[in-house]
Amino acid sequence: PADARREIGSALMDIDAISATFDAILRLARLQSGTVGRRHDPVDLVRLAASIGEILQPSAEEAGHTLDIDLPAAPVRVPGDEDLLAQALTNLVVNAVEHCPPPASVRIEVGLRANRPVLTVSDNGPGIPEADRGPVLERFVRLDASRSVPGTGLGLSLVSAIAELHQATLVLQDNAPGLRVSILFPAALTNP
Template sequence: RSENRITALNRVLDRVAKGDLSARYVSRTDPGDDIGRVAAAINRMLDQLSLTMDSLRHVSNDVAHDLRTPLTRLKTRIEPLLSRSDLPPDAAQDLELAEAEIDAIVSTFNAVLRIAQIEGGNDQVALAPVDLSQLCSTIHEMLSPVAEEMGHALTAACPNTPITVDGDREMLAQAIVNLVENAMRHCPAPAQIAMSVTGDSGIATIKICDTGPGIPEAERDKVLRRFYRLEESRNTEGSGLGLSLTAAIIRRHGGTMTLGDNAPGLCVTITLPTA
């Protein structure tokens, strides 16, 4: 009896860990023993957490409306000016820079909202079988020319046999692309960037390893926070949200993401349960 109740409680916690904040422990026959009191405390905590996340989502929606509207108007006013032939060269260049800055702000804001949606379980995850081998190969084909242009070599070890997980293909692709682009951006050329996918004992493993400067061990947990950037990365392009967004996507799929030493460089390891 007690074992069944603990199993049911663990199932609730597993659902919450995957982003389902609606999960609750329900039983009309539980006595007021220790297990019942713990279950009631967990339900109260989840009720409060749901209210907090709802408030955050409302604030995010309000901020999205308040910021996107003026930014869109501003960009709409700038675009016609860029097509004019009578602009002084300096003015045209300034307008192009202004447009790029607007795009960067909107992109950053979209990433913040995306993370909030994923972490709050408010996103629409279209679960379907995803072949990580095929996805890895597609991403390699897409990004290899970009890496070469930047002076890097991007390789991929994608097995011919399918390694399938239940997930949202678009979100998983975004997570992998974020990691590869992060490596290309922060590694001085020429760098070796290696993608690999393996599967064993019900676990799929994706690795993105590079030969760049790496991340000090003391900083590896910090770089997963929103907007956190290493001191040496502050002058490079980016918002400090890529790793945070990637980690949120992987957690939403019931997986893990760890940062390790590639000696030299960084090695990011993702694990996901196979279908």
């Protein structure tokens, strides 16, 4: 019956959310305890951003947003773990899409700042008040404004842990309006 199907569907969605939360907690704990080995392969942030942008663009559009990608022509390489960096970028874009009322503009950028590679996700949504920018990087912290949006409060703490593993600096800034989150890496690798 239709009622039973709805209940089963709702239960399956709850199980998926619990499973995703558990996986995120485990991954974050492993990252922070040092039990996850990190690769030091050359990762092209331009290629990574283009790939993640292409994957997430349909979801952004379905939510009523635009997802723009601003990339240089030349590669921007960092030593790192491509899977972890893809997870960090995905978390940042998904956070922007989920926490901005439509229509919003979300932007992925890659560039160099004083010879340091930088990967940035910005939006023109409500942003995060300056006083909450430190606490929001901790596990399970969710701001009052985001309580109505599904989530675990682990997304930005996972991004922070991944940045730290790559000896990068995570910077949250006002985008006037919105939020601008940048991962600023150590000096760039020379491009072959």
